[in-house]
Amino acid sequence: MLTTGNQLRAARALVGMDQGTLAERAGVNINTIGAMEKRGASGLVSGLDKIQAVMRALEAEGVEFLNDGRPGVRLRAGGTRDEH
Template identity: 60%
Template sequence: MLTTGNQLKAARALAGIDQTAIAEAVGVHVNTIRAMESSGPAPIAGRAQNVQAVQRALEALGIEFLNHGSPGVRLKAAN
């Protein structure tokens, strides 16, 4: 599950997508993505539906969200 701003930033980097592109894909303003990422290591404060939409969009790009003790991200293994 997407939980922190740093996790979002890392997921975008792995997916090779910038803030504007993910905002457009999800249908939110780029400032929404900036605000999410500005939380850094803290939990993202914002509308749950926006966080979930961003997570789904990144998962569609091959990102897997990890929360085994601390939040992380990785590319899904190719089958």
């Protein structure tokens, strides 16, 4: 689950996506992405629907969200994009 601004920024960096592209693919305003990232290590406060939309957009690019006690991200093995 996407939980912090730093995790979001790291996920975007892994797939080389700018804020505008992510906002478009997630169906949210670019200011939403900026506000989420500005939270840094703090927990996200955007609505769950927005967080899930951003998360799905990044997962479609191959990002996996890790939360085993510490938020993290990695690229899914075998490629960076869903094939559908």
